[in-house]
Amino acid sequence: MFSNCADPSQLEGLSWLLCYLTSGKHMMFYTSFFVVIALMLIVAPVALLFGFGGALAARAHFAPLRWFGKGYTSMVRGVPDIIFFLFVPVAMDQALEYLRYKMVCPPSDAPVWSNNEFNVCAAAKLPLSSSPQIYHEVYGFFLAVIAFAIVFGAFAANVLYGAMNAVPRAQLETAEAYGMSTAQVRRRILIPQMWTYALPGLSNLWLILIKATPLLFLLGVPDIVYWARELGATKSQIYDYPHPDWRLWYFLALLVFYLGMTRISEIILGRLTARLAQGQATMAGEAMRKAQT
Amino acid sequence: MNTCLQTIADYGLRSIGFGERVLPRGTFTLCEQFTLIGSGLIWNVYFGVLSLLFGFGFATALAVAKASGNPWLRKPAEWFIFIFRGSPLFIQFFIIYEMLVLLPRGGITLGGILIATNWMTSAWAGALLVLFLNTSAYSAEIFYGALRAVPKGDIEAADAYGMTGWAKFRRVIWPTTLRLAWPAYTNEAIFLFHATTLVFFSGFPAFQQRGDALYYAKFFADKTFNPFIAYPIAAFYFILLTLTLITVFGMINRRLNRHLPAERRAKLRIRPQIVR
Numbered sequence: 001m002f003s004n005c006a007d008p009s010q011l012e013g014l015s016w017l018l019c020y021l022t023s024g025k026h027m028m029f030y031t032s033f034f035v036v037i038a039l040m041l042i043v044a045p046v047a048l049l050f051g052f053g054g055a056l057a058a059r060a061h062f063a064p065l066r067w068f069g070k071g072y073t074s075m076v077r078g079v080p081d082i083i084f085f086l087f088v089p090v091a092m093d094q095a096l097e098y099l100r101y102k103m104v105c106p107p108s109d110a111p112v113w114s115n116n117e118f119n120v121c122a123a124a125k126l127p128l129s130s131s132p133q134i135y136h137e138v139y140g141f142f143l144a145v146i147a148f149a150i151v152f153g154a155f156a157a158n159v160l161y162g163a164m165n166a167v168p169r170a171q172l173e174t175a176e177a178y179g180m181s182t183a184q185v186r187r188r189i190l191i192p193q194m195w196t197y198a199l200p201g202l203s204n205l206w207l208i209l210i211k212a213t214p215l216l217f218l219l220g221v222p223d224i225v226y227w228a229r230e231l232g233a234t235k236s237q238i239y240d241y242p243h244p245d246w247r248l249w250y251f252l253a254l255l256v257f258y259l260g261m262t263r264i265s266e267i268i269l270g271r272l273t274a275r276l277a278q279g280q281a282t283m284a285g286e287a288m289r290k291a292q293t
Numbered sequence: 294m295n296t297c298l299q300t301i302a303d304y305g306l307r308s309i310g311f312g313e314r315v316l317p318r319g320t321f322t323l324c325e326q327f328t329l330i331g332s333g334l335i336w337n338v339y340f341g342v343l344s345l346l347f348g349f350g351f352a353t354a355l356a357v358a359k360a361s362g363n364p365w366l367r368k369p370a371e372w373f374i375f376i377f378r379g380s381p382l383f384i385q386f387f388i389i390y391e392m393l394v395l396l397p398r399g400g401i402t403l404g405g406i407l408i409a410t411n412w413m414t415s416a417w418a419g420a421l422l423v424l425f426l427n428t429s430a431y432s433a434e435i436f437y438g439a440l441r442a443v444p445k446g447d448i449e450a451a452d453a454y455g456m457t458g459w460a461k462f463r464r465v466i467w468p469t470t471l472r473l474a475w476p477a478y479t480n481e482a483i484f485l486f487h488a489t490t491l492v493f494f495s496g497f498p499a500f501q502q503r504g505d506a507l508y509y510a511k512f513f514a515d516k517t518f519n520p521f522i523a524y525p526i527a528a529f530y531f532i533l534l535t536l537t538l539i540t541v542f543g544m545i546n547r548r549l550n551r552h553l554p555a556e557r558r559a560k561l562r563i564r565p566q567i568v569r
Contacts, residue, residue, distance in 0.1 A: 078532040080487035082494070086511060087524040094520070118518040211381040218494055225383070248391040255380050255388060262379035 008240045020241045029227040033257065036213045036224055039145065043209060046149040048202075051156025058161050073161055076154040085215050088147035089140075093126065100124040137222075144219045152209055159201030164190060166197040196280045203269040210261050214254075228254055297324040308332040308503050316502060316512070323522070326513050330526050333506035334534070339417070340505075341486040344424035351425070352432035353467075359437045370433070377430030382423070382488055386495035389423045390414065416497035424492075428485045435481060439474035440466070472549040476561050479542040483535055506530055 005011070005019035020026070057069030076084075098112060101120040112119055122128075127135040167190055175189045217225035232247030277284035303313040305328055317325045358370035377385065396410040413419055443466055451465040490507040493499045499508055506527050513523035543561050550558040 077483065078535045079528040080490045080507070080531055082487070082490045083507060083510070083524055083528055083531070086507070086514070087520050090514065090520040094518075113517075113519050214381045214383040217383075225387070228387075245391075245394075248388065248395065251384060251388045251391060254384050255376075258380045258384060259376065 016241075020243075023241065025227075025231060028222075029224070029231055032222060032224045032227050035141070035221070036216065039141070039148065039213060039216065040209055042145055043148040043152060044206065046145065047152035047156050047205075047209075050149055050153025051158075051160050054153060054157025055160035055164060058157065059164060069157070069161075072154055073157040076151060076158070081151045081212070082215065082218070084151045085147050085218060088150055089143035089219055092143055092146055094118060097124050097126050100126065140219065140221050144216055144221050147219065148209070148212070152205065152212075155205050155208070156202065159198055159205060160194070162201065163194040163198035167193045196276045196282060196285075199269075199273050199276055203265075203273065206265060206269065207262060210258065210265065224254055224257070297322075297328075300324050301328050304328045305332055306335075308335050308505070308509075310501070310503060314501070321513055321517060326509075326523055326526055329509045330506050330513075330523065331530060333504055333509040334530050336416075336492070336503075336505035337486060337489045337531075337534070340421055340424055340489040340492060341482075343421055344428050345482055345485060347425045348428040348432055351429040352436055355429060355433035356436035356440055356470075357462075359433065360440050374430045374433050374437075377427050378434060382427055383491060383495055385427060386420065386423050386491060386497065389426075390419060390496040393419050414497075415500060416492055420492040420497050424485065424489065427488070428481065431481050431485075432478060435474050435477045436470060438477075439470045442473050443469045468549070472559070475542070475546050475549055476559050479539065479546070479561050482542060483538055486534055486538060487531065 004015065005022070008016065008019060011019055054069050054072045057065050058073050060066045060069060097118075097120050101112065101124040104123045105121040110119060127139050171189055171193060172185055175185045180188065214223070214225045216223040228250035229247060232245065232250035234245045235242045273284075274288075278288055279285055300322070301324075304317070304325065306312050307316075307329060309332075316329070355370045355374065358366040359374065361367050361370075393410075393413045396413060398411060400407050400409045400411070402408075413422075447465055447469055448461075451461045456465065490505060493504045493508040502512075504512075510523040510527035514520045517523070539561065546559070546561055
């Protein structure tokens with residue numbers, strides 16, 4: 001990056017370290033932090049949406065829809081999330097390719113799954129093997145987002161379902177007494193009022209989401225864990241910057257990153273909780289009201 | 294049917310080194326997949342049960358330390374809990390594995406006695422250590438919350454009886470803490486068992502391909518390019534494991550609550566706020 005880094009073998013001490021930490025590979029390492037943050041920021045709203053759908057489905061009057069909702073909300077309780085992280089991307093990928101196989105491939109008798117292989121014609125591959133590398137990376141990231149959204153959507157559905165049940169019955173009855181329909185009660189009373197009950201759970205979910213992001217590594221996305229292992233591994237003399245096994249230091253840097261993210265989130269979420277508690281018929285709201293008078 | 298029994302005999306204990314050495318090849322039968330993934334579950338149970346047992350004691354000590362007025366006790370406990378609860382388990386596995394690798398190969402001589410260290414890097418010891426520390430931190434936070442929620446009246450009653458120190462803690466504070474913490478602790482136990490699936494994906498090598506349930510599930514899914522059989526089998530085993538856990542913890546919960554009138558007994562139900 002800097003001009004004096006042209007010949008690393010001549011450097012020593014601090015300038016060696018400075019050049020080392022600004023090498024091209026390290027720049028990709030730093031970029032991968034933004035990939036992780038982007039994943040969190042994309043997954044959070046999508047998972048919230050999934051959770052919303054799941055919670056509303058679990059409250060539905062139509063029985064099959066309710067069963068689906070209940071099943072979705074309780075799936076993360078019995079099955080480790082890591083199984084979903086491994087399963088969903090591969091399953092999604094094969095489902096999409098199978099759909100395209102039905103559409104674009106010439107009809108053939110050969111079954112798609114046979115001899116321990118998944119066979120679709122080249123035109124059905126996603127992304128096409130001829131497309132540039134960036135498409136492959138974006139596609140992998142997209143599958144990761146779906147996997148995270150499904151798992152965290154189920155957690156969020158759990159939280160929101162509980163929060164909807166926690167809204168005092170009297171408030172809903174009052175709305176009904178004013179002549180509102182079920183949909184109106186839901187839209188005007190239930191959903192606005194449930195947030196204060198949902199927030200502790202959703203805050204915790206955000207913290208869990210932060211701590212689940214290193215699992216991106218398992219999905220084959222070149223994330224911070226991938227780069228930490230790559231850069232920290234022993235580099236022999238054939239490399240520009242030879243060094244022994246430094247993986248411990250790289251992982252300690254990741255540890256500091258995650259602890260920092262957790263701490264910052266805790267502070268922000270604490271403030272948000274305080275704001276949402278204002279004027280609520282809860283202990284926190286009551287305490288705030290007393291403090292003001 | 295008989296071939297399936299033969300498969301169970303060959304691979305039922307494969308994950309702990311008994312039976313057939315070579316993993317199945319070619320086409321995989323359902324029986325082989327069920328047997329091997331079930332065999333891997335032994336490791337999940339091993340990690341889960343032992344780290345929970347050891348962690349329980351340490352977590353109680355940590356919770357008491359965090360609630361103590363002495364900063365020399367409180368601060369280290371707070372930092373320990375923050376570090377292990379604030380960072381991903383996956384990263385903790387990597388870091389502690391790298392630390393254990395740094396231990397001298399030949400062992401450490403302490404007071405003339407040679408202590409071997411090379412076993413520490415194997416999964417059965419190293420990963421157990423990480424899971425133990427991790428669950429201690431999470432459980433300590435749960436116990437700490439419960440400790441602070443012990444009713445003032447209970448403590449005053451203990452004082453009135455002239456109880457102090459250890460007797461008061463052992464006979465009044467601790468049982469109530471446990472009772473209040475139990476629903477949340479059940480949750481923690483369930484998610485700890487789920488977390489044991491991370492072990493063989495995080496640096497710890499699966500010696501001679503002896504891995505846990507998810508390790509074998511991934512093995513089959515990778516070999517057959519078909520995720521729709523192996524992963525649901527693993528999921529099935531984990532649902533069974535979770536149901537067993539809920540039953541056992543429910544029995545303990547009933548025992549902890551047995552002195553209370555029925556309507557005041559705490560029920561075990563999911564608390565999404567305290568998912569780890």
